[in-house]
Amino acid sequence: MVRAPCCEKMGLKKGPWTPEEDQILISHIERYGHSNWRALPKQAGLLRCGKSCRLRWINYLRPDIKRGNFTREEEETILKLHEMLGNRWSAIAAKLPGRTDNEIKNVWHTHLKKRLLTKDTNQNSNIKIKAKSMKRNRDIDSRPISPAQSPSDFSSSVTETSSGENTDSYGTSFVKEESFTSEEFPIIDESFWSEDVSMDNGNELNYTVPADASFDAFISEPAGMLCSSNGDDMDFWLRVFIEAGEMNDLPQI
């Protein structure tokens, strides 16, 4: 049996918000702000718990909320960011002005996940990508290691070309080879990472590289997925699957 919700316990209202409640909440926040969510409903005269008020405001009533369907660009951004960050909806939402984590989560579960699954199936689901040969349209030297570039500007989503080759948004080309799983990735010296955010994301391993790490430093390490970040801002990331011993295929820095 589930624990009785706090709202019910206190005789507070649950369920969909009425326009009247919305108006009360908006007026109150416009006038007094929302320094204390717990106290807010009482002050505003709402029979809701603070949590419910906060959620309603954050996800629906905030003036900067962007309504309407997600654009193709927004969906692509979500896919890229999800690939990088996993289910960190708030972090993804931070990169999409006017969109909420809840909204993004819903879009992911209702549209994007299915799209991804379909794509995976079509592409022979078990295929993993390995950076066998890398060609870049841009000189990798010109890429900032320091987080000064916007993520959308520097994200790299893998798409498949008609020739079966995969390219990212920079034209980095990947050759699909045999399948291999996370267990087969070489072990990384954990002392290298300033912040251990490693996680098992399906068959992939994700790591965060210190923002000030030199590119030399991290390509010298065999890795699954490599990212660089600076705090919350994931400004640069490089998606490479590298096998030990194949570093020669990487461009010289």
Added chain:
DNA sequence: AAAGCCACCAACCGCCAGGGG
């Protein structure tokens, strides 16, 4: 026309981290 199914999405729940006493 009615029933069943499904997709969507707003809202809720439980957990966790951070801050203050």
Added chain:
DNA sequence: GCCCCTGGCGGTTGGTGGCTT
């Protein structure tokens, strides 16, 4: 260091409306 409170997050649920049979 401990406890409590609060905000924030991600997972899940349930109501609603549209579609199919």
